[in-house]
Amino acid sequence: MRNRRKKPLDLTGLTIPTHIAIIMDGNGRWARRRGLPRQAGHRAGAENLRRIINACVEFGVKVLTIYAFSTENWGRPEKEVRGLMKIFARVLDQELDDLHRQGVCLHHLGDLTGVDPALQEKVRRALELTKNNDRLILNVAFNYGGRAEILHAVRQMLADGISPDELTEELFSSYLFTAGLPDPDLVIRTSGELRISNFLIWQAAYAEYYPTPQLWPDFSREDLYEAIVAYNQRERRFGLVPEEN
Numbered sequence: 001m002r003n004r005r006k007k008p009l010d011l012t013g014l015t016i017p018t019h020i021a022i023i024m025d026g027n028g029r030w031a032r033r034r035g036l037p038r039q040a041g042h043r044a045g046a047e048n049l050r051r052i053i054n055a056c057v058e059f060g061v062k063v064l065t066i067y068a069f070s071t072e073n074w075g076r077p078e079k080e081v082r083g084l085m086k087i088f089a090r091v092l093d094q095e096l097d098d099l100h101r102q103g104v105c106l107h108h109l110g111d112l113t114g115v116d117p118a119l120q121e122k123v124r125r126a127l128e129l130t131k132n133n134d135r136l137i138l139n140v141a142f143n144y145g146g147r148a149e150i151l152h153a154v155r156q157m158l159a160d161g162i163s164p165d166e167l168t169e170e171l172f173s174s175y176l177f178t179a180g181l182p183d184p185d186l187v188i189r190t191s192g193e194l195r196i197s198n199f200l201i202w203q204a205a206y207a208e209y210y211p212t213p214q215l216w217p218d219f220s221r222e223d224l225y226e227a228i229v230a231y232n233q234r235e236r237r238f239g240l241v242p243e244e245n
């Protein structure tokens, strides 16, 4: 798979979404269909993430946000949670230098409280090492929930003594984990599910939504290209009327 020659893809005339967000779903089903344990599906999902990061760099996407672990995912069986944490730690150990060389700037969306201190330390090191890179911003939503993010922002605003008159959408956005970044243009969800699952619920208010039946480990560079082509066929109206009216 890895050495397969890359098919040339024509990007001429395409608007590349500045910010793509992905709900990487279907690792478990991918594994079950092969008679493998769920952990094998998560490992395949992690390998695929590497391919999709490369494709984003190749296509000129500026911000990629991935939903790696939600606040609700702690409720999965303990063995699976432990397995996922191992994968996150291993990916940081094995891929960080490469991501840094590639010009990827890592951001974390979420709360590190309650996460294993050794993993917290790896995350902090990764953020520090890559903070000046600007080829691709990779937001990793880890121990993240959209509602929790909003409550976190409101608490901070109250603590800062923001008055009702001062509060604008821009100010509110500046208290979110994505402060300073553009909102997602395109949200992709793999595995055929049609839910937003508490992901970027403020930021994705006007994003184009692209559900695909592909399971995450199978979602390829070519599939990402297809999603971008579909995005180009949408008419983004932001609540307005079509242009010819």
Ligand code: FPP
Residues within 6 Å of the ligand: 024, 025, 026, 027, 028, 029, 030, 042, 043, 045, 046, 047, 049, 067, 068, 069, 073, 084, 087, 088, 091, 140, 191
């Ligand atoms: C959903 O599959 C996937 C997750 C719970 C996220 C984990 C993602 C990875 C391991 C990819 C790599 C990420 C990083 C940051 C290295 P699922 O288990 O919900 O699938 P199912 O719905 O088919 O059971």
